[in-house]
Amino acid sequence: MTADLQDPTNVATAKSPNPHLVLASVLLAALVLPLSFTGGAIATPAIGRDLGGTATELTWITNAFMLTFGSLMMTAGALADQYGRKRIFVGGVALFVFFSVALTFAASVAMIDLLRAGQGVGAAAALAGGSAAIAQEFEGHARLRAFSLLGATFGLGLAVGPVMVGWLVEMFGWRSIFMAGAIIGALALVFGAPRMRETRDPDAVGLDWPGVVSFTGLLSLFTFGVIQAPESGWISPLVIGSLSGAVALLAVFIVVERRAARPMLDLGLFRYPRFVGVQLLPIATCYAYVVLLIVLPLRLVGVEGRSEIDAGLLMIALSGPMVVVPWLAANLTRWLSAGVVAGVGLVIAAIGLLWLGAVPAGANLALVPPILVIGFGAGLPWGLMDGLSVTVVPKERAGMATGVFNTTKVAGEGVALAIVSAALAGLTASNLRSAGAADRVGEIAQRVATGDLPHAAALAPAFDRAALIQSYLGAFQQLTWGLSAITLVSAIAAFTLLGRVKGEP
Structure with a gap:
């Protein structure tokens, strides 16, 4: 979410015909994100009983989603500024729906891990694009209220998510939680996409690809090393290599961001x-x-x-x-x-x-x-x-x-x-x-x-x-x-x- 909420060049003069429907669409998309977060955890024991899988694979059911979601947030925000907030939001929700549906057919825990990583990519694009779109539709106190509703929606998702997910798993099996997420995401597309206007940042000059690659790489190597350590041991070559690689990429990321004309992360x-x-x-x-x-x-x-x-x-x-x-x-x-x-x-x-x-x-x-x-x-x-x-x-x-x-x-x-x-x-x-x-x-x-x-x-x-x-x-x-x-x-x-x-x- 790199859209500058204070920069008037980011705000087009024409508003969507019904900005509140745009807000409702983004809120629906935001509601499904905490459901995905808590849903994977509650479903993990049931997935393990059904599909087996190693302990490390079961750990990645949640971590794969969080890794791609977290590491690509700034990237998705920059892409939204350059290529359009609506385009990134719609593409992100569509990706999320696609991977959610695919998860209902997964035949192994390893496949679930890969699809959950894909879900995280869609989630990052949906949240970054949706937040930037809201910023263009509302101004002043209306904007503050809109973002307050966005935060409250996350809170609501965290509050009702465990009960909803628990009921779905017990009544219909663990695959139903991913189908439920797909349905909610599809509703966000149906109600929001036709009513959203496209906005871009006219001053966007491109994506800081070296920063993106080094940041995503260091998070990936660090997360992999920490998760692998209980199974392989902290002094195993695999774990030491992963953690050392993460440190090296952190140094690369700092150097890259200091030299970039428009860095992904302003270290200042x-x-x-x-x-x-x-x-x-x-x-x-x-x-x-x-x-x-x-x-x-x-x-x-x-x-x-x-x-x-x-x-x-x-x-x-x-x-x-x-x-x-x-x-x-x-x-x-x-x-x-x-x-x-x-x-x-x-x-x-x-x-x-x-x-x-x-x-x-x-x-x-x-x-x-x-x-x-x-x-x-x-x-x-x-x-x-x-x-x-x-x-x-x-x-x-x-x-x-x-x-x-x-x-x-x-x-x-x-x-x-x-x-x-x-x-x-x-x-x-x-x-x-x-x-x-x-x-x-x-x-x-x-x-x-x-x-x-x-x-x-x-x-x-x-x-x-x-x-x-x-x-x-x-x-x-x-x-x-x-x-x-x-x-x-x-x-x-x-x-x-x-x-x-x-x-x-």
């Missing part, structure tokens, strides 16, 4: 301490909240053996606050600075994470209070960070700042998920070794961490299911300690860097 923005502080907020919410949208359903369904519907109902306590808490956060900035509100929210989330780690397996109502606390705490910075992304830099740099922020948010989710998945598998493996396991510990631990308990038990006949579950729960508690520590450090950064910054009204 990082001279503003408050801008750095804003980038830390989505990273913090990734570790305090977003990763739980994936890890917690795997625990509830795959490890504890709950039904998908029961897991979805429990997840409402985590995602439900995102519907109302961001509105509360915006109102609190009348009396408190945005940094204080965000920092307090992160402290609350950190407390909830510690509480969650202490909940034993099989607990029902005991799970609700801690995840409700996490959802409430994370909702406070979540409701402020989009507005802050354009208020902490000079007005003329707001467009680039928005693009960087959205890339940080989405790409950070994919990176955080890869790190947390690897950490959970590694901690589980350590607990299994302490309990006496010796053979294929890495693979067994990774199976448990992805919710594939039946195959894990088959690989470890000397351990009963209770021992495997106990090893996982110990690892889960250790993981929540680490997530809580990251969240508290982020809270301190929010107080320090953003303590005097006012939020968007």
